[in-house]
Amino acid sequence: MAKEITPRSEDYSQWYLDIVQKARLADNSPVRGCMVIKPHGFGLWEKMRDQLDFMFKETGHVNAYFPLFIPKSFLSKEAAHVEGFAKECAVVTHYRLKNDPNGGGVVVDPEAKLEEELIVRPTSETIIWDTYRNWIQSYRDLPLLINQWANVVRWEMRTRPFLRTAEFLWQEGHTAHASAEEAVEETLKILDVYATFAEEWMAMPVIKGIKTPNERFAGADETYCIEALMQDGKALQAGTSHFLGQNFAKAFDVQFLNKENQQEYVWATSWGVSTRLIGGLIMTHSDDDGLVLPPRLAPIQVVIVPIPKPSDELTVVANKIAADLKAKGIRVKIDNDDQNRPGFKFAEYEMIGIPVRLGLGQRDIAAGQIEVARRDTKEKNSAALDTIADYVENLLEEIQQNLFNRAKAYRDEHITRVDTWDEFVQTLEEKGGFISAHWDGTTETEEEVKTLTKATIRCIPVDAPEEDGKCVRTGKPSKRRVLFAKSY
């Protein structure tokens, strides 16, 4: 089975599609650009969602749910927002079908035309701020710390499963505050939540940074992001947290009576991560044999395979091990299939990315041993049967850490400091990754670099030190380095 995957060295893009398909994460659908998330892929998303949801609640947020549809006129209310989001979107114009008078199915009923078209939400700032107007009167109603788990639709022309789909699942936080300082603090707090989640749960190292004005969210005063590096040297924007200033409050007239008894526009943030993270997870850890999952997010962490096939005796031992592992909160599956041979099963479990595989053979058991295979390094070991639960528990932690270290080593090796344009072009072509270079701060230069090389400024790292330098493209003075890369 593993042979069916295109090697990364041959065609990274096809390798990615193969993994999505063969690891049973997602399937194409008959609707252009929309995918079906299969049970294994959705199980992974559930684990990610549950942990993020826990972290949002720990930081004081609550969930709510706002309508799928946005009246068309709402999109025009915030000047920058409409430019960014009112273009490629799904538009509902009618609310009824009727039987085709000429036979053959149903047709849109021309009588059932909406007075105002509805847009399937591409993001929900507009409808949420229209609602907040009724919820906020005084500073005592603030802050409002609300998150929503939802589906959104953006009519992308070129789609790829998880990375860019017309419909995707995400969470969008929308908070309201009494001061700019508090809103900025919230924006940064969430950036930290995202970075912690990416690094400690996804084992995916990220750089926290600020987007250039050109790459800002449409309607934001400042966009913060976490940027990760994929195995092919391209960057992936993995999450964004926006300080929206008073832009949406002004567009939707949301004012509050402040402590000084004066009317003031409310300060806002919004932030989101999506099923795109699954694409990032795949491209951070997986290999030519299939998916590799960090143990903390793996829907199944351990599989026990009786060798050569299930028997009453092996089942007793397998059940005992499974019970011990479950008692430690470890997610375990026993393979009771007696049709396929171990070799086939091993390849299958490697393909779908189960972190640890226990091979349970009669002779091993007699010797008080069990075979342990780890997915990340493909190493096999024998471990003592009577302490196997402790061994596996430690091993899962070790794998989690190893995946992070491996990804971080790769990422760090692929941040190259560059001071000349020739070096810039050469590094981008030959090595890829992030290029740390000076930039003169203008959108013109940013656009020019993009036109010449396809690289964009991924972010200005939040911890970038001040440093006098010259723009790598124009030679004009610069105060700090930014990170360029080609990106997804």
Added chain:
Amino acid sequence: MAKEITPRSEDYSQWYLDIVQKARLADNSPVRGCMVIKPHGFGLWEKMRDQLDFMFKETGHVNAYFPLFIPKSFLSKEAAHVEGFAKECAVVTHYRLKNDPNGGGVVVDPEAKLEEELIVRPTSETIIWDTYRNWIQSYRDLPLLINQWANVVRWEMRTRPFLRTAEFLWQEGHTAHASAEEAVEETLKILDVYATFAEEWMAMPVIKGIKTPNERFAGADETYCIEALMQDGKALQAGTSHFLGQNFAKAFDVQFLNKENQQEYVWATSWGVSTRLIGGLIMTHSDDDGLVLPPRLAPIQVVIVPIPKPSDELTVVANKIAADLKAKGIRVKIDNDDQNRPGFKFAEYEMIGIPVRLGLGQRDIAAGQIEVARRDTKEKNSAALDTIADYVENLLEEIQQNLFNRAKAYRDEHITRVDTWDEFVQTLEEKGGFISAHWDGTTETEEEVKTLTKATIRCIPVDAPEEDGKCVRTGKPSKRRVLFAKSY
């Protein structure tokens, strides 16, 4: 605040809307028929969803996610289905907006018309069975036990929050089986899951039954349901589980190689419950002072109110009690607000339905006591401070049980056996509730009764004994009683 609620005796329908508003469950939205589910309402839905999800997984189901959009032609493929669902729905006809050439916002770009219109899913049988065609080849791929948590849209003309909204949240299970027997077994298994959830978690007694052909799901061979009774004597269909036969398999050509090595169409079920359950919960337990929630589903189960207001000393005691309650898995909030008076707070917590309120006063503490108020009966007691956690734990169970018993007593009193038409009409008008009566088994009679009285056959109870009788309307022979009622 409680005074703002219209009493049930005066106007039940307005009372319901008042509860939804004042208990902060939902809000109207600018989109016709769509509601905003507020944090308190969504917290309740999360508890319901999590428990149902747990029960689905315990019975072997996994989650997946299918597209929001359904190609128009799919709806026509199953003859009965199209009649039921292809009428009032949201139709996407375009995929782009553009700046209005005459200024003033955005307009639909006529160039961006879809070749085939997309329907926002009213239910997902069609797109899921189109997908299953690729997933099922042999009996070894079966059963497929998949559930989806999703939003759906049905363009209802008359809407009421939770009970009937254009967009609502639900789960829809879609399973595929190798035999009719196994599919029927699945249908009944889920019916039991729904009934258990309704009774043990929502404390809402339900009757399990079979729908008449007239009330069947469009495309089902048999529809099972759970029916509950609201306080105003009207029934509420709380969940349905459908045996779909081979209808969708035939419509989407989903065949499998059976054990006898022959091609056979796959057998199907589908089943769902929605945010409508929140409407049922409200109308089963709540009163003129606000929402009443069963403890197992209450987002906050216990609130501790320092009296007359928070102080360092009271906070120490409150924290200790809260820690003890949390250690027992009880969801507790400490009210640290020092602006409002206890009377105001008490009314507020009654309004939003917190099951148990602890009033913590200096004098009580000195006497080793604490005041305990329960929401269901409005009774107040003193309890010993040193064993308060145990006391509250037991009390929450008692409230859960009391709510169920109370609702069941009301429901049982409102099932009336009736044998004449006059009695039928009189009972319906004066008493309401379920009427257990004989019916001749024809759709004509069912429709006639509905036209004359607005009552419909809610179900044929699964445990209805065979009993010779005469139809309450036509006098024709009947083999068993069915349940009639007016309904939501």
